[in-house]
Amino acid sequence: MAETGEEEMMSAEASGFSDLSDSEFLDLEDTQESSASLSKPGPSSELPGKDGKLISLPKWKRGLDVLPPMERFHLKYLYVTDLSTQNWCEQQMVYGKELPGFLAPEKAAVLDTGVSMHLARELEVHDLVTIPITTKEDAWAVKFLNILSMIPTLQSEGRIREFPVFGEVEGVLLVGVIDELHYTAKGELELVELKTRRRPMLPLEAQKKKTFQVSLYKYIFDAMVQGKVTTASLIHHAKLHPEKPLGPSVLRHAQQGGFSVKSLGDLMELVFLSLTLSDLPVIDILKIEYIHQETATVLGTEIVAFEEKELRSKVQHYLAYWMGHREPQGVDVEEAWKCQMCSYADICEWGKGGGMHSAISQKSQISRRFAFGNFDPSCS
Numbered sequence: 001m002a003e004t005g006e007e008e009m010m011s012a013e014a015s016g017f018s019d020l021s022d023s024e025f026l027d028l029e030d031t032q033e034s035s036a037s038l039s040k041p042g043p044s045s046e047l048p049g050k051d052g053k054l055i056s057l058p059k060w061k062r063g064l065d066v067l068p069p070m071e072r073f074h075l076k077y078l079y080v081t082d083l084s085t086q087n088w089c090e091q092q093m094v095y096g097k098e099l100p101g102f103l104a105p106e107k108a109a110v111l112d113t114g115v116s117m118h119l120a121r122e123l124e125v126h127d128l129v130t131i132p133i134t135t136k137e138d139a140w141a142v143k144f145l146n147i148l149s150m151i152p153t154l155q156s157e158g159r160i161r162e163f164p165v166f167g168e169v170e171g172v173l174l175v176g177v178i179d180e181l182h183y184t185a186k187g188e189l190e191l192v193e194l195k196t197r198r199r200p201m202l203p204l205e206a207q208k209k210k211t212f213q214v215s216l217y218k219y220i221f222d223a224m225v226q227g228k229v230t231t232a233s234l235i236h237h238a239k240l241h242p243e244k245p246l247g248p249s250v251l252r253h254a255q256q257g258g259f260s261v262k263s264l265g266d267l268m269e270l271v272f273l274s275l276t277l278s279d280l281p282v283i284d285i286l287k288i289e290y291i292h293q294e295t296a297t298v299l300g301t302e303i304v305a306f307e308e309k310e311l312r313s314k315v316q317h318y319l320a321y322w323m324g325h326r327e328p329q330g331v332d333v334e335e336a337w338k339c340q341m342c343s344y345a346d347i348c349e350w351g352k353g354g355g356m357h358s359a360i361s362q363k364s365q366i367s368r369r370f371a372f373g374n375f376d377p378s379c380s
Contacts (some may be wrong), residue, residue, distance in 0.1 A: 001129070001146050001162070068324025070172075073097055077237050078322065080165075080176030080220070084213040086318045088338070091330035091351075095344040131249050137240055137264040138247045144267045145254060151278050158183045167220040167229040170312075170319050173237035178217050181283070188284035191218060200292045202300050211304045214286045215311045222282040224275050231268050242268060 069075075085093035133139050143164045150160045159182040166175040180192040193214045197203070223229050235242055242265030246254070254261050261267050286304035291297065320326050330350025331338050339351050 001149065069094075069097075069322045070324075075322075076239055077166075077173035077175055078319075080174055080213060080216050083174070083216065083315065083318045086321070087212040087314065089331050089335075089342070090318070090321065090328050091348060092338075092342055092344060094328045095348070099344070129253065131253050132247070133250065134247055135244065136238070137242075137244045138250045140238065140240060141246050141250045141254075141264050141267050144264075144271045145250075145257060145259070147271050148259065148267075148274055149257060151274050151280065154181060154183075154280075155278065163221075165217060165220045165224060166234065167223045168233045168237065169216075169220065170316055172319050172322065173234065174216070174220060176217060176220065178221065184285065189281050190285040190287060191221075191283045192287045192289050193217070195288055195290050196293045197290055197299060198293050200295070200297065200299060202290055211286075212311070212314060214288060214304050215306050216315065218283045218286055218306055219308070219311060225280040225282060227272075227276045229272075229275075231265075231272060234268070240264060 066072075070078075082093065085096070131138075131142055133142060146162075147164060150163055154160045159180070161180045163178040163181055164175070165178055166173065168174075178191055179194045182190055182192070184190050191214060220229075231242070234240065243263055245263055246261070246267075251262070254267070259267070259270065261270070286306060288302040288304060290299040290301070292299055321328055328350075330348065336351075339345050339348065342348065345351060
């Protein structure tokens with residue numbers, strides 16, 4: 001399996017699949033007590049303005065809110081974990097985009113450990129080869145080469161890890177990486193998502209809201225093998241130039257793999273044919289596997305039911321933010337416990353003012369309508 005090298009000259013966004021398949025949200029709760037207060041911006045946080053003068057965070061934020069988030073952050077597409085972060089807390093995700101680098105060192109260490117465990121598991125079934133790249137076309141070519149090598153491996157050996165997925169959903173290109181795909185003894189294709197835990201215990205039921213991520217992976221993968229993903233869509237969203245010659249390192253690796261190609265377009269044609277003509281089935285089973293970080297012990301597994309209608313509804317809601325059709329929202333009242341472990345709690349407009357209080361007020365009004373037998377569904 002190939003990976004992009006240290007010599008790449010592109011932005012992380014251009015590389016195509018830099019998102020982590022494990023967001024590790026549940027683990028971050030374990031670091032909250034040890035997080036230093038200096039790692040969090042204070043209530044009166046100020047940031048440098050264009051003229052060097054300090055400006056307050058709300059005023060600085062208003063300057064960002066003119067354009068839709070997709071344009072504001074210069075994004076051609078989104079990662080599955082972007083939407084997964086919204087599923088945890090959309091407001092937190094927005095602060096993470098607007099204020100990069102605010103993650104506490106303790107929490108960053110948790111994520112680094114999760115990344116290391118993913119790499120170790122990948123090396124159990126794949127050899128990694130570093131390929132220097134200089135263009136976004138080279139980066140996507142490396143991912144396509146990985147797909148071309150993984151498909152026959154899955155069919156012959158029954159197991160692969162870190163499989164790239166991509167597809168247009170509700171008009172937006174989404175990309176991501178599936179932790180593991182394997183065939184069960186009954187011949188069913190099973191997706192396994194690794195979730196590492198800092199403590200040797202399973203998350204509480206209230207924290208087990210991880211079904212969205214694996215469901216979205218299945219939705220995209222199934223579309224890929226069913227021929228619903230098109231080259232035209234990928235080229236349009238990622239702004240690719242399929243006729244552009246591939247770099248020498250990428251070409252050399254392709255030739256070593258037995259692929260006679262010259263451009264990204266040549267590779268794309270091979271990938272899409274391979275996806276649809278290799279008898280790959282849709283994913284039958286979704287499973288989440290919880291592993292202890294320190295000992296690599298499996299703490300337990302969870303089977304996830306795929307609910308397409310619910311998934312599409314959530315995706316539409318989350319993408320509405322990215323397209324600029326609505327303002328970001330924080331957690332619901334019942335999930336306010338998440339705020340206790342958030343690096344942005346001291347500056348969060350949702351938690352401090354309108355958003356959370358409005359949600360509480362709305363729920364209170366609904367409760368009263370129920371109590372007096374005068375509930376109108378249109379008001380909820």
